[in-house]
Amino acid sequence: MRTRNLPHLVIIPARALTPLAASAVLASLIFGGPGAAQEYSTEQQDTEVVLAPDAFSPYAGRHFPQRPLWGDSHLHTMVSVDAGTMTRLSQEDAFRFARGEEVTTTHGLRAKLSRPLDWLVISDHAEMYGLMPQLLAGDAEVLSTDQGKAWYQALTSGNAQQAFDTAMEIVASLSDDEPPIDNPKAIRHAWEDYTALADRYNEPGIFSAIIGYEYTTEGANNLHRNVLFRDGPVRANQTRPFSQYDSKNPEDLWTYLAEYEARTGGEVLAIPHNGNLSNGRMFSMTAYDGSPLTEEIAQARARFEPLYEATQIKGDGEAHPFLSPDDEFADFDTWDAANLNGTEVKEPEMLAGEYAREALKRGLAIEKDLGVNPFKFGMVGSTDSHTGMATAQEDNFFGKHSGVEPEPHRWEHVVIEAPDPDLTIYGWKQAAGGLAAVWAQENTRAAIFDAMMRKETYATTGSRMLVRFFGGYAFTEEDAASRTPGDEGYAKGVPMGGNLSPAPEGKAPSFLVVALKDFLSGNLDRIQIVKGWIDAEGETQEKVYDVVWSDDRALDENGKLPDVGNTVDVANATWTNTIGASELIGVWEDPDFDPSQSAFYYARVIEIPTPRWTAYEAVRFGIEMPEEVPMITTERAYTSPIWYTPEG
Structure with a gap:
C-alpha cells in the first residue's frame, strides 16, 4: 500500500507498543509535545499504515517537517x-x-x-x-578596574589615532592567557x-x-x-x-x-x-x-x-x-x-x-x-x-x-x-x-534544536534553495514523480542526518533527492551524491556521482557530465535563467554498494553560474577589478549525510 495514494494515513512504528509507550505515542500525536523529539532518533524504522478515519485533507496528520x-x-x-x-x-x-x-x-x-x-x-x-x-557607556563595574579605566579614557579621549590603537590593543588581548x-x-x-x-x-x-x-x-x-x-x-x-x-x-x-x-x-x-x-x-x-x-x-x-x-x-x-x-x-x-x-x-x-x-x-x-x-x-x-x-x-x-x-x-x-x-x-x-x-516541525527554539540534534539540516552558500534527501531500500523511479516527496521519503526511509538499517539480502541503498530553486537565484545545474566508505583494505575512499541534472546532457565516456553553460553578463552583473532547471528530483541506487563496508552519502546541489558579489560591486561603483578577482560564482547546498553501518 503506497502512502502517496492514501493522504489520510498516520504512520507509526510497526514494533509492538507497551501500554505506557502507546500512551506516549497518543499524547505526542494529540498534543505535539517535544518529549518524543528529544530522543533525536535517526534510525530507520519499519512502518505500518494506520487509517485515520477523521482525516480528509492530505496535509492533516502529518508529523514531519513541511519546509526548511x-x-x-x-x-x-x-x-x-x-x-x-x-x-x-x-x-x-x-x-x-x-x-x-x-x-x-x-x-x-x-x-x-x-x-x-x-x-x-x-x-x-x-x-x-x-x-x-560597557566601556563606551562608562559602565561603573568595568571602570572599577585599572585596565578598564585606562581603556575608557583612551577610547573617549577625542584622539582618533589613540582610540584606534586602543581598539587594536583590546582585540590583541584576546590572545592572552x-x-x-x-x-x-x-x-x-x-x-x-x-x-x-x-x-x-x-x-x-x-x-x-x-x-x-x-x-x-x-x-x-x-x-x-x-x-x-x-x-x-x-x-x-x-x-x-x-x-x-x-x-x-x-x-x-x-x-x-x-x-x-x-x-x-x-x-x-x-x-x-x-x-x-x-x-x-x-x-x-x-x-x-x-x-x-x-x-x-x-x-x-x-x-x-x-x-x-x-x-x-x-x-x-x-x-x-x-x-x-x-x-x-x-x-x-x-x-x-x-x-x-x-x-x-x-x-x-x-x-x-x-x-x-x-x-x-x-x-x-x-x-x-x-x-x-x-x-x-x-x-x-x-x-x-x-x-x-x-x-x-x-x-x-x-x-x-x-x-x-x-x-x-x-x-x-x-x-x-x-x-x-x-x-x-x-x-x-x-x-x-x-x-x-x-527541517523542523515548527518554528520554535526546541523544535529547531531537536532537528539540529537529528542532523536534519543542510548548508547553503547563501542561496535559499529547497533540498530534500532520503535514504532507504525501497525507493523506485515512480517516487520521483511524486509531488509530495516528503510523504514517500519519511514512509520508506530516513531523512538527511539519519542512519540506514542493515541492508536486506541482495539490496543496495536507494536515495530520493529533490531540489527546488531559490526564486531570487539561479536555476539548478545538477544534484550530486557524494559517497565515502572504507574499502576491504581498511582505506577510506570517496566518489562523486551525478544523479540528476538539467537540460539535454549525457554523461561522457569518463562518466562526467558536460558543463551546463554560463549566461552571466559580468559587465552588468546579471544573468538569464535560460539554462538549468527550476526543479530537479530523482531516485538513485548505489551501483557500487558492498554491505560489509561502512559508508556515508550526502547530496550536493549546484546552481548555474550567477554574478558574485564582486561583480555587483564593480557595477555599482563603476570600477574595474584585476583578473585574479572572481566575478562569477556557483551557489551550492550540502545536505547532512546519511550513514550506513554493516550489521554486527
Missing part, C-alpha cells in the same frame, strides 16, 4: 570584543534586521534582507563578553541582558531567537565553536559563557556543557567553525594534547557536536582539490594559504584535518577502531559576520566587519594582514555565505 527554516547560527554584534571595536550595531539591531526590518549600518547605509530569516543565533564572543558596550579585565559580574550582567532580549524577540511560530555564544579558542588556528541552547533564560542564566580563559581545550568545553545539562536539566550543543584555517587541527586524529584519541573523548564530541559549519565568509569547507582531485567542484571559495592570522604556512598534509568530506571519512576509520564516530556530523552554513547583520546574498553582502562597508575600494581592503605579504587576505576573497536550513 532558514537561519544563521554565527553572528556577531558590538557585544563581541573584536566586532565592537568597529560596529555600532547592537544585539537588538541584529534581531530586528534578521526579522526583516530595515536598519542603518555603522557607516550610515540603509540595509534590509530580501526575505526575513526564520531564526537567529547571536553568537557574541565569550571572552570578556559585553566589554565594548589571562583576561586583562576579569570581571565576572560585568559578564553576568551582559549575558542576562542578552538572554532577556532574545526572549523578547523570540516569537514561537514566527521567529526563534536562539540563545548562544562563541567559544573562541586557539585563535590563530580557528578551533572556535558556537554554543547553542535549547532553552530560554531560566536555564541559560544558570551558566555563563565558557571562554578560552577557562580553557583552550575544546574537550573541557564538552565537560562544561555536560555539567550544565546535568545541573539544570537543559540541553546544549556546539557547532565547530569552518576548519579550513585550522592548519589540520579541527579534525585531528588525536586528542587535543596529542595523545591517542579515546572512546570517551570521541563520545563527547559526537554528543555535543552534531553539526559542522561547512561554509561561511572565510571560505568554503566542504572539499579541497588536493584531497578530491577528481571532483571538478571541489575548488570553491578556497582559503588554503595559512592559518587564520597568517602566522603558520599551510602544508598539504594539514588539509585532511580541515575539510568536511575528509573528516567524514576519518570518522568512519575512527569508528572502525574505537566503535565511536566523533565526526558523525550534519552540515550547516552561517555567516560569521561581525557587522550585526546576517547578509549572505551576493547582491546584498556587507562583508566580514564594519571597518570597511560597501564602497569603491572594499575589494582590496586587507581582511587578514599576515607577516608574509603573500599570505595576506584581501577583501575580494571573502565569500558571501552562508546559511543554515533546518
Whole structure:
C-alpha cells in the first residue's frame, strides 16, 4: 500500500507498543509535545499504515517537517570584543534586521534582507563578553578596574589615532592567557541582558531567537565553536559563557556543557567553525594534547557536536582539490594559504584535518577502531559576520566587519594582514555565505534544536534553495514523480542526518533527492551524491556521482557530465535563467554498494553560474577589478549525510 495514494494515513512504528509507550505515542500525536523529539532518533524504522478515519485533507496528520527554516547560527554584534571595536550595531539591531526590518549600518547605509530569516543565533564572543558596550557607556563595574579605566579614557579621549590603537590593543588581548579585565559580574550582567532580549524577540511560530555564544579558542588556528541552547533564560542564566580563559581545550568545553545539562536539566550543543584555517587541527586524529584519541573523548564530541559549519565568509569547507582531485567542484571559495592570522604556512598534509568530506571519512576509520564516530556530523552554513547583520546574498553582502562597508575600494581592503605579504587576505576573497536550513516541525527554539540534534539540516552558500534527501531500500523511479516527496521519503526511509538499517539480502541503498530553486537565484545545474566508505583494505575512499541534472546532457565516456553553460553578463552583473532547471528530483541506487563496508552519502546541489558579489560591486561603483578577482560564482547546498553501518 503506497502512502502517496492514501493522504489520510498516520504512520507509526510497526514494533509492538507497551501500554505506557502507546500512551506516549497518543499524547505526542494529540498534543505535539517535544518529549518524543528529544530522543533525536535517526534510525530507520519499519512502518505500518494506520487509517485515520477523521482525516480528509492530505496535509492533516502529518508529523514531519513541511519546509526548511532558514537561519544563521554565527553572528556577531558590538557585544563581541573584536566586532565592537568597529560596529555600532547592537544585539537588538541584529534581531530586528534578521526579522526583516530595515536598519542603518555603522557607516550610515540603509540595509534590509530580501526575505526575513526564520531564526537567529547571536553568537557574541565569550571572552570578556559585553566589554565594548560597557566601556563606551562608562559602565561603573568595568571602570572599577585599572585596565578598564585606562581603556575608557583612551577610547573617549577625542584622539582618533589613540582610540584606534586602543581598539587594536583590546582585540590583541584576546590572545592572552589571562583576561586583562576579569570581571565576572560585568559578564553576568551582559549575558542576562542578552538572554532577556532574545526572549523578547523570540516569537514561537514566527521567529526563534536562539540563545548562544562563541567559544573562541586557539585563535590563530580557528578551533572556535558556537554554543547553542535549547532553552530560554531560566536555564541559560544558570551558566555563563565558557571562554578560552577557562580553557583552550575544546574537550573541557564538552565537560562544561555536560555539567550544565546535568545541573539544570537543559540541553546544549556546539557547532565547530569552518576548519579550513585550522592548519589540520579541527579534525585531528588525536586528542587535543596529542595523545591517542579515546572512546570517551570521541563520545563527547559526537554528543555535543552534531553539526559542522561547512561554509561561511572565510571560505568554503566542504572539499579541497588536493584531497578530491577528481571532483571538478571541489575548488570553491578556497582559503588554503595559512592559518587564520597568517602566522603558520599551510602544508598539504594539514588539509585532511580541515575539510568536511575528509573528516567524514576519518570518522568512519575512527569508528572502525574505537566503535565511536566523533565526526558523525550534519552540515550547516552561517555567516560569521561581525557587522550585526546576517547578509549572505551576493547582491546584498556587507562583508566580514564594519571597518570597511560597501564602497569603491572594499575589494582590496586587507581582511587578514599576515607577516608574509603573500599570505595576506584581501577583501575580494571573502565569500558571501552562508546559511543554515533546518527541517523542523515548527518554528520554535526546541523544535529547531531537536532537528539540529537529528542532523536534519543542510548548508547553503547563501542561496535559499529547497533540498530534500532520503535514504532507504525501497525507493523506485515512480517516487520521483511524486509531488509530495516528503510523504514517500519519511514512509520508506530516513531523512538527511539519519542512519540506514542493515541492508536486506541482495539490496543496495536507494536515495530520493529533490531540489527546488531559490526564486531570487539561479536555476539548478545538477544534484550530486557524494559517497565515502572504507574499502576491504581498511582505506577510506570517496566518489562523486551525478544523479540528476538539467537540460539535454549525457554523461561522457569518463562518466562526467558536460558543463551546463554560463549566461552571466559580468559587465552588468546579471544573468538569464535560460539554462538549468527550476526543479530537479530523482531516485538513485548505489551501483557500487558492498554491505560489509561502512559508508556515508550526502547530496550536493549546484546552481548555474550567477554574478558574485564582486561583480555587483564593480557595477555599482563603476570600477574595474584585476583578473585574479572572481566575478562569477556557483551557489551550492550540502545536505547532512546519511550513514550506513554493516550489521554486527
